[in-house]
Amino acid sequence: LESPLYADVGGDLDVSFEFFPPKNEKMDEQLWDAVRTLEPLGPRFVSVTYGAGGTTRERTHATVARIQRETSLAAAAHLTCVEATRAEIDQVAEEYWAAGVRHIVALRGDSPSGGGKFVSHPGGYENAAALVAGLKRLHPFEISVAAYPESHPDSADAAADLDNLRRKLDAGATRAITQFFFEPETFFRYRDQVAAAGIDAEIVPGIMPVMNFASVRRMSAMCGTAVPAWMERLFDGLDAHPAARQLVAATVAAELSRRLYAGGCKQLHFYTLNRAELAYAICHLLGVRPKAGAEAVAA
Numbered sequence: 001l002e003s004p005l006y007a008d009v010g011g012d013l014d015v016s017f018e019f020f021p022p023k024n025e026k027m028d029e030q031l032w033d034a035v036r037t038l039e040p041l042g043p044r045f046v047s048v049t050y051g052a053g054g055t056t057r058e059r060t061h062a063t064v065a066r067i068q069r070e071t072s073l074a075a076a077a078h079l080t081c082v083e084a085t086r087a088e089i090d091q092v093a094e095e096y097w098a099a100g101v102r103h104i105v106a107l108r109g110d111s112p113s114g115g116g117k118f119v120s121h122p123g124g125y126e127n128a129a130a131l132v133a134g135l136k137r138l139h140p141f142e143i144s145v146a147a148y149p150e151s152h153p154d155s156a157d158a159a160a161d162l163d164n165l166r167r168k169l170d171a172g173a174t175r176a177i178t179q180f181f182f183e184p185e186t187f188f189r190y191r192d193q194v195a196a197a198g199i200d201a202e203i204v205p206g207i208m209p210v211m212n213f214a215s216v217r218r219m220s221a222m223c224g225t226a227v228p229a230w231m232e233r234l235f236d237g238l239d240a241h242p243a244a245r246q247l248v249a250a251t252v253a254a255e256l257s258r259r260l261y262a263g264g265c266k267q268l269h270f271y272t273l274n275r276a277e278l279a280y281a282i283c284h285l286l287g288v289r290p291k292a293g294a295e296a297v298a299a
């Protein structure tokens, strides 16, 4: 008897994974373990974040270039407008192009002092839309940008936020990846607003597994993501039980992913936090399997 629980899983999901650049040797090992574990799943691309204030410039570059060089994956580099002139940013982009990297996740970034209003660098790109236009002038990069189902905190309102998304797409971006959110309805509502605004670009939900509830609550407060009361209850009492907490985190993220998939999302982007297991398990539940022969290549 086929269980109706997982009967809808069709294996027609496209996934992508986000990593952050490692700070030391141990973290480097963890990152590469994650990359190698997830590689056989054949993601559309994997991306590597750019630290606040451009602090990871070299590490991001080294990680992206190595993924591009040593794996079968298409690597995307995050790039922000923070603390750099246009010429400096263009130089970074040129180095990516020379390394064979064709995909940039173009972001404004945040003020390095944290919390305060963003002030663009003298001679720098003033926002993500300007960065997209600048990159497009250099080379025909594929460009992804950020989208905010619960609006960016700097936006006057949802309409202004959508206008900003439109400016980024009009400047040459091909897709948007969302900030993390915890209720599927949050995404579906946003998808409707995007469609009603006449924007037809691909909007990919960004899925953040809750590895540490306290830090997720802190990040959510900063970026305007609502943390549902049920989540607080769910993670309560798990501080001393890391293994159980990880299972709960996987369950919550898998449930969100499954609801999004059932609601028609055929693309998901996972914030992996450089840990393979959660993303791998969720993908597996959604029918994503190693591509034929991929495991042999990765080994």
Ligand code: FAD
Binding pocket: 048, 049, 050, 051, 052, 053, 078, 079, 080, 105, 106, 107, 108, 109, 110, 126, 127, 128, 129, 145, 146, 147, 152, 153, 154, 155, 156, 160, 161, 164, 168, 177, 178, 179, 180, 206
């Ligand atoms: P923008 O799209 O430029 O806009 C930010 C806000 O400013 C919007 O609300 C917009 O309405 C307003 N605004 C912009 N231009 C104008 C204008 N001309 N007039 C009026 N209002 C305007 N940060 C990092 O530092 N490194 C990363 O690697 C990174 N990766 C990310 C990946 C994803 C998928 C997401 C969703 C976010 C990421 N961030 C990263 C965070 C991001 O840098 C912050 O959210 C930042 O505050 C906004 O960046 P943005 O590209 O969305 O900015």
